[in-house]
Amino acid sequence: MLSFVAQRVVKGVIVLLAIVVLNFFLIRLAPGDPAVVMAGEAGASDQVFVQQLREKFGLDKPLPEQLFIYVKGIATLDLGFSFRQQAPVSKLILERLPATLLLTLTAFAISLALGVLFGTFAARFAGTFLDTAITIFALIFYAMPIFWVALMGILLFSVTVDWLPSFGYETVGANLTGLAHVVDVAKHLIMPAMTLGLFFMATYTRMTRASMLEVKRLDFVKTARAKGLSDGVIQRRHVLRNALLPVVTLAGVHAGTLIGGAVITETVFAWPGIGRLMYDALLQRDYNLLLGVFVTCSVMVLIFNLITDLVYRLVDPRIEFAA
């Protein structure tokens, strides 16, 4: 178990290193001399200042050395400086990270719970009206762009029937504390989390349904039935548990998409997370910040993948922890 985790962590670090190197070259692909761009972002462009910046960030050094400085910086959580926001990139990201984690994890929980539930129902009543209805429902949600679902949610629940707030993390200026604050944040969370969750719910529904129908025909299910176990026990303990394996794999694959979706969702709902930060960086062409968020997203995906790998091994007793 431990050696497995260690192995995966080492692999993750190598991938991360590669991403950082990619990031380094992407910055240099950005139009213009980075020092001039930074000077422009800081609102000054005289030669002396540009030269100072060049020295400060080691831009006058040869490329390999610059790369080394950059990697060393990231290893010490130094992601550079955002001149637009006048703050270190890592500080900006750390401030916004909790909101993004709250949003993505809630959305993930919603999508997995509802997806497995609907998928199980569809498989249980395969071929009936319920199955068809769930399948069509999932197909439609799978085809809707997230930003549009978000806007339709706002149109429906904020504009037409004023039930839910359409933007932000909490009511501005309300200064609520304790339980009232939690309720307030939860109210703001419902729409973004549902928006983000519904797309993934659709994929999990389809996957669970297909996978349950597949497992249902296997011999060990027949054995369980022959032993006289009740239908509910067979469905839950034998079919569902095995059918969940591909769903877990899919969840790991989707980590990156989930974070991409968070960028859109946070933008529409003005949710103060790193996705929204990425959008702001985009609007202001703040490349340091943009790439800082990109590295952070990649790290989140790596961690999430590690966790799904572990869960996979917990759910599937056949796989041993030796890699």
Add this chain to the structure above:
Amino acid sequence: MKQFWKSMLRSPSGVIGLVILLLAIGIAVFGPLLFPNSPWRMVQRPFLPPFTLSTVPLGTDALGRDVFAGMIFGARVSLLVGLVSTLVALVVGVPIGAMAGYFGGKVDDALMRFTEFFQTIPSFALAIVLVAILQPSIYSIVASIAVVSWPPVARLVRGEVLSLRTREYVQAAVVTGQSNTWIILREILPNALSPVIVLASLMVATAILLESSLSFLGLGDPNLISWGYMVGAGRTVIRQAWWITVFPGVAILISVLGLNLIGEGLNDALNPRLSREGR
């Protein structure tokens, strides 16, 4: 071929998807000819509600531009970006997967680590960064969508090639001294085609969603109107004018749905063995 169309037309999802796709292609190709209103020109007063004037059936946006015209011209961009970026992704992914599967060993290891690396990077975030850095244009959009969507192709092709490589007819080709390129191109790839076609149809759908998301964030080609751009532009005035965001979104939904249905139909028609597995 006849067999293929027969089973394709037997699956209801395939038929519905084909009808939708043909309609969308028809609109994209002929629409702008039949409906010459420029989507950028002011044709009426701003915020004209839909269904009030027959010349501007779906109303106007905040600048008095024709929403219907925008949707018709937008079909071109969405379909074009979807198709071309998928083609580029295939051009990158198929050779990588084929080489990895055929040569095996170290080549396979190296190519697959490379593929996995691209699969780990959050795709939409990478697409945003690429388009932002290369500056938004139809080329940078196609390129970045292709960059984030080729890995599944490579993995799929590798798996197929891996299983086909040991078949007797391939061994026979090796024995008769055919070159590796010839064997891959003439013996193996044609037999690995059907799952690739299914994947490609689904990739076009994903590419359309990606393009619309990029345009929505303001990373679209500034010279081309697209559905995502329209929704993004209507977003700030959604309280006054719902139609500006609703109609283009419906267009995206229907096209993507159509392509997904085609993917399902193709799956049933081309790999009856896989069809029950879903995706």
